[in-house]
Amino acid sequence: MEHKEIFDHLTALFPETGLEFDEDVPCIVVPPAAIRDVSLQVRDDEMLQFDFLMCLSGVDNADGTLGVVYHLHSVPLGHKLTLKVIVPADNPHLQSVERVWRTADWHEREAYDLVGMVFDGHRDLRRILNPYDWEGHPLRKDYEVPEFYNGMKVPY
Amino acid sequence: MGLLDKQFDDGNIVLTSVEGVLNWARLCSLWQMSFGLACCAIEMMAASASHNDIMRFGVLPRPSPRQCDVMIVAGTVTLKMATRVKRLYEQMAEPRYVVSMGSCSNCGGPYWEHGYHVLKGVDRVVPVDVYVPGCPPRPEALLEGWMRLQEKVRDFSLVKKNNGTA
Numbered sequence: 001m002e003h004k005e006i007f008d009h010l011t012a013l014f015p016e017t018g019l020e021f022d023e024d025v026p027c028i029v030v031p032p033a034a035i036r037d038v039s040l041q042v043r044d045d046e047m048l049q050f051d052f053l054m055c056l057s058g059v060d061n062a063d064g065t066l067g068v069v070y071h072l073h074s075v076p077l078g079h080k081l082t083l084k085v086i087v088p089a090d091n092p093h094l095q096s097v098e099r100v101w102r103t104a105d106w107h108e109r110e111a112y113d114l115v116g117m118v119f120d121g122h123r124d125l126r127r128i129l130n131p132y133d134w135e136g137h138p139l140r141k142d143y144e145v146p147e148f149y150n151g152m153k154v155p156y
Numbered sequence: 157m158g159l160l161d162k163q164f165d166d167g168n169i170v171l172t173s174v175e176g177v178l179n180w181a182r183l184c185s186l187w188q189m190s191f192g193l194a195c196c197a198i199e200m201m202a203a204s205a206s207h208n209d210i211m212r213f214g215v216l217p218r219p220s221p222r223q224c225d226v227m228i229v230a231g232t233v234t235l236k237m238a239t240r241v242k243r244l245y246e247q248m249a250e251p252r253y254v255v256s257m258g259s260c261s262n263c264g265g266p267y268w269e270h271g272y273h274v275l276k277g278v279d280r281v282v283p284v285d286v287y288v289p290g291c292p293p294r295p296e297a298l299l300e301g302w303m304r305l306q307e308k309v310r311d312f313s314l315v316k317k318n319n320g321t322a
Contacts, residue, residue: 143272150239156268
């Protein structure tokens with residue numbers, strides 16, 4: 001199925017949720033509070049069967065919002081889907097899909113570590129690349145490199 | 157002073173100083189801590205393999221810092237790893253030496269400006285004896301650095317001060 005068909009199929013199933021279709025880069029923009037239900041639906045729906053989360057990426061849109069992009073693939077049906085969630089940078093909470101696709105476990109930890117959105121419902125949301133005592137989220141556009149880390153000078 | 161400069165023709169007698177023979181023994185059996193941090197470790201492994209055969213210098217890779225004389229810091233030292241490198245160095249028995257291999261561990265390498273997570277030179281956490289330049293250095297460069305380190309050990313003195321050990 002194409003993106004537009006999937007979008008029409010999902011809006012019929014979730015009429016109240018406020019799903020949006022982005023024509024520019026074909027993707028479906030999902031509200032942060034609905035991403036878990038939508039993910040469960042696209043995974044278990046007989047017509048969709050998106051059983052494979054190829055990648056989950058964190059984005060800083062540099063306009064006061066952060067984004068999470070989900071690239072999905074269906075192994076049995078051979079089609080692809082892109083979902084997108086946009087959250088405000090000062091309150092970056094969205095639902096976790098870690099229990100929907102186990103792949104999302106480490107991907108969400110990475111997005112949390114580097115960009116700093118909080119995945120509600122994740123069972124083990126710790127930093128994954130940076131040390132646990134690191135401050136800040138380095139891939140934010142407004143990130144400032146610290147002068148010192150544990151007594152070690154950081155700038156050249 | 158060379159080891160064999162006072163050799164007698166009969167009786168298997170060689171005259172040398174205690175320091176000379178001890179340093180000769182030590183520099184010919186510098187044991188190396190076996191760990192690599194990035195692509196430099198591939199060149200370090202190539203130096204150990206048959207073509208370059210760093211073992212002819214008496215180098216033996218050891219899995220424990222307690223059994224090692226030399227730490228080759230081969231690769232990018234992230235801030236997360238820097239605390240571990242420092243801990244490993246502190247666990248080595250003295251006299252101990254550090255070879256900094258490659259641009260990353262010398263000065264941060266290509267991460268010098270935008271690497272928020274990279275230590276700009278391992279000499280900010282441990283004292284370095286020999287710097288091997290290159291990105292990554294060829295195995296020959298590492299062997300050259302190793303021979304520089306051997307020269308340093310050869311000049312070591314138990315009685316003289318400031319003999320260059322860390």
